[in-house]
Amino acid sequence: MPMFYVAHHETKRPLPVTEQVLQQARDCGYDMLTAPITTPHFHASVLTLLTAYSQAHGEGPPNDDLPLPLIPALRPVDTPLTPSDSAAQTVAVTSPWIDLASPDPLIAHLSRQVFNLEIAYAAFCGVINVVVQGPRLYNGAKSSGGVSQYARAIKEALSLGGYLQLHITTPMGDVSESVIEEDMGNLARFARDEYNHTSRSQQITRLDLFASWDAWNLIRSVCRYNQRLCVSLTLPRRLPPIAVQSRWYSEPLRFICIPSSSFLVNARGSFVLSKPHQLYISRCMRLRTAPWIMLVDVGPIPGINDPDLIMQYSSGHLSPGVAADASSGSRSPTPAESAQMPRNQSRKSKADPTPHLSYIRYLQRNQPPKTTIERFGGGFQDYLQAPLQPLTDNLESITYEVFEKDPVKYDWYERAIAQALRDWTEQEKSTSSANGAVVIAVVGSGRGPLVTRAIQASQDAGVQVEVYAVEKNPNAYVLLQRHNEEDWGGLVTVVKTDMRAWKGPLLPDGTHGRVDILVSELLGSFADNELSPECLDGVQHVLNPEHGISIPTSYTAHLTPISAPRIHADLVNRSSSDSHVFDTPFVVMLQQIDYLSTQEFDYGPSDTSAVASSKQQPKVEAPLLPDVQIAWAFKHPCHPSVLAQSNLRRGGSASGGGGGATGGDGANEHNVRFSSTIFQCAGRGVCHGIAGFFETVLYAGAEGSVELSTNPVTMEEKSKDMISWFPILFPLKTPIYVPEHAELEISMWRQTDDRKVWYEWMVEAFLTLSGSRVRLGASELHSSRMNGCLM
Template identity: 65%
Template structure:
């Protein structure tokens, strides 16, 4: 595992210019001209109006032939579109072809219920995709399915997309969809739209559906498309942002999907009192959040005006490269999306009040505003700066008991600005508490005996010595480490940094007999300090390790730091990670879906969330997505199980009886072996409400731990998004854990999810098993909708 860099550079906005009815052919000269004016790319249709006219003429001839047929309604061959002619397309191979974002024809209807229109559309689409691939095009935007057709025709559209992916081996296909489902692609303002020629027998049902569109309809269509295409790595979304953004839950769902383009039509912009084109605060927050993705989407400015200076390419243009905060002041969120732009009277009044400082002085005001936003992005948090390229990067959990970690791995953890400070605070509190209560010590000279077990490179040893200096309580410190390479470094630290005050012991902590006394016997430890927790708290066998070393702890008043820890889960949607695992399972790792992965979750959505009345309580991962119109959302995260240390002696005594398989130890373990570790097995069953429809790709796991507690309060660490800001803000040592589902589970709105999890163990290893079920309550009756496989990580369990 490489060390994450602390790169604080902000994301760059790659901005393109798009005209839905571009009048000029996109030549190399036009591309260079657009780049001179500040755009990074331009868009181009694949075919020309001439081709459109030719297809319409072909359809007209077919309709006439059908009407003239004798006998009436006799079978006629479907119209056949011939190959492209030179006048049918202005696209050709060139040096700038990779800098174009190409669009397939918006006037076709791949999901048409009319078989003639569908067949004709499919021919046009195939011709365009094949020719674009021949020319070397990389990026193709495909208008999404017409949502008014309903879900019945989506499979037909998805099948065409799947064929196109196979036809162009290097093409990146982006399905263009409206964010809120309202600006559907079936408006049919163009008289040449093929959908207008569909037979009435296929459109009557559609006409009866009315004009209302479910805001989630576009996402539901996308889910069908990408599922049929098996989460293809070259299939993503071009998302149209409306004038008013939909609910936060729908925004969060789109954020979790593979966004490649954000389309900003002119109607998305508002005009502030100074006459400048600006975006509302919710738009800004959504864009800022998307730009933090590992693969940030490009931005398209649509129909905001032609590229200036086209008639005079040599003209020297004087336009501002920066905007002052007063000119680019945030616009209020529009109260209604009824009007896509101000009325002429309103626009005239705004321009008069703006005076000479209006956007008239800038030939590309929308572009300048986006560059302003780029320069004024919110600063990166400590966690964002640290994780760098680790967003959504799957890592196998560490196995410190069987593997000797490398120095660079320890170094990554030691960069944490919070964890070791909190450990020092906990040790200091324990020492003060020890003195205040007048406890006796386990040493011969009255010093408190501290053992740091699993010392690694020694950061906790340093913190224990610091706590002693801060409290004035004398200590004897033992550093116990089995890694022979880390042992060498610990010895060096003791000589050069710790002044020989530490006793370094090379052994597995479970085999250590305790501090050696002057008479050759072994003493006890007063405070046992460890950092054995993994992303799920217990997944790196902290319970087993601390059970094994508890015999050295003072049985009367010995302290364990940490004192307890709990694991937590919640169901999530994460298409990106599912696609990654799907690819792995077909190639390098067929068991990829049976491994709990350590991953810095980023592009995902909580399926079970609830609104918070106070935005200050929102988890940090959701704050960039808050709107003044909607209450912030917080994930519903539940505790799975709990471990505490030291264990009651009776539990360890029973474990000792079972070890070795003696008759007095019982009949043996449930999963094989003698069952000596079964006191560390766990099981839970949890229920989560699902307010909006979604796809469950797996479970996100977190943990909380109490290092030390006393009357004044506890010292705690947390990776739980709900509590980490209050307990250990900016802690970076642990990424979440992800339990994947081989087959994603479809969840309707207002359903419930039941999660069953097991922590299993035998004599050799520990593993997890998990199962997800979905239910819907209808008139008081619970209906089972589906269930995942029973996943098991036994084949990749953590060895003891």
């Protein structure tokens, strides 16, 4: 079960965070405490400096020739922090009263000085995690433009401390939801009128669900996706539409901040979270790097002013009824309503000194169990792996073992073989053996799981078979022979050779016969990326030309654009030592991503007043399904005329044409593919790459089709819980920003020079303006030719 690490945050913490305070918090059940870097005394000294500067220069127009005020170095009275062992267990918080994005250069100058002083001192004290107030976006249009100077300040701060992890606090939804009356001492209140051209009241009526994400995107882009820069996401009382939730889910979350105002009160007077909140937290807690939870302003640490009070660990043992989701939509009571609550409820709330924490612990204990795919893929989420080279490398036994753990794939293969055998006898087809048995060849048989399934399928169907196991790996060949002696009863003929060089079953007269059913598991994450077409073309000469069946009989490659900032940050980090990292397709268990093109999208109400006046109860939205489109398809057996032309080109004869377009004789050009697909993107976002999937028809007969799929749209229906294949990722070196209602056009090539197969890809963004389709940007033409799959 996921472990919840919970921090306690007070926006105005009254006492310094000492070792005793930390111990008291741990006794109460908290894992971390936040601590301000500077004190109210320092705040007052900055305000005094600002006031003195303003009085000295009068109320006339700003004089840019005069020096701006300088803040002196910190003194002991200015900060509660000291270098100590507890500093590493403390989450430092920069001053929320500064405004790094202020349009007023005076306020921005003072804010940068305060910020740099705090960051440098926190790094000196050994603090690791620092929470930074996000940029203010509601002080007018010009202030929104100040996000760029905010981003520059963050980039500078990352260079001040080599180990600091900066967490930018940002609201999940519309920025107007975070607008509160500023503290009287907030520097933003002192911005001069000549720099505030747009009133705040005009700005907060505009609903922009992606405004805070847009600001974050600029900040992390300026910081070049620094892996020490994360998000501290504040959950509002009413979550925004699922599309906005998914976007933030894909970002590098370090804290999920839950203010006291986001809690509801159920009929029993207990603090609870709505069902959408519960599901979002549960989803985030399954990430490979799960975020921490920060409870904001839920009350002081119990007993903090009484050192003699011994607190028990907060068990949070609530009954399901007490902790039930507040689907009734009940809100927190007003002071008047609270006074009228029954006394027994008041006693109940007093019985638990940390009710909000207890509820979070209750959620922790009641997380749903992991799915089959989650259990299998634990630790592999968003972990980049180079695709296999099955023709040039001999795989290790452990690699085969991983594939063989799949609970679905081999069952489906067995069903397909059994169905093919039943159809064979019902249709009274002739066989390629002298005794009437159907000849089955498992090519690329590995350690033999498909051989076992073929034998079992023949028994289930009641059809006599002859089975051949063809494998080039000399180490697997030894194991296949042992299986034949100990498990298969000598029923299998084991052949050690590359399937393309195999001449077919050896007959008593010394000639070679044919195969009726050719079984293989050569598919990769993009269907054809492990050279299944080339391998099956090379062995097709042994297949019965009249009735021969290939399992699989066809497969299609599918793709969709994705936003994957954490994976992109990993690639940026790798690029310093590998210049071809962005030209490599990676096999990866995609988890912390967002689909840019979905089958439906809802922006929600058109203004904030509609949100505020809505009487509807919080509802749980179903995850949006991506728009996944077909890139190309392959069918087997291939038409004989295609292979005849391929053989004609092989060797470079004059009748074979002028050679391949990308090198070689062109003997493999029938397996070249190209696709151009267009995706509609309703919401704004950033494209970091292309996710690839596949679907395959193992066999289609009288009883229907037996199919496998990794396509997220169809996998539940066709092959639920299949774990053998992770998706493939085609990364982009330079991410493409996608505005609302834009189109992404993906061009994809499968290329060959008769020695290797590789992919090329590029993405273009378009927007229709005044009836014209305008190109907004395009990626490089990426090519994996340098590390293509060798034939």
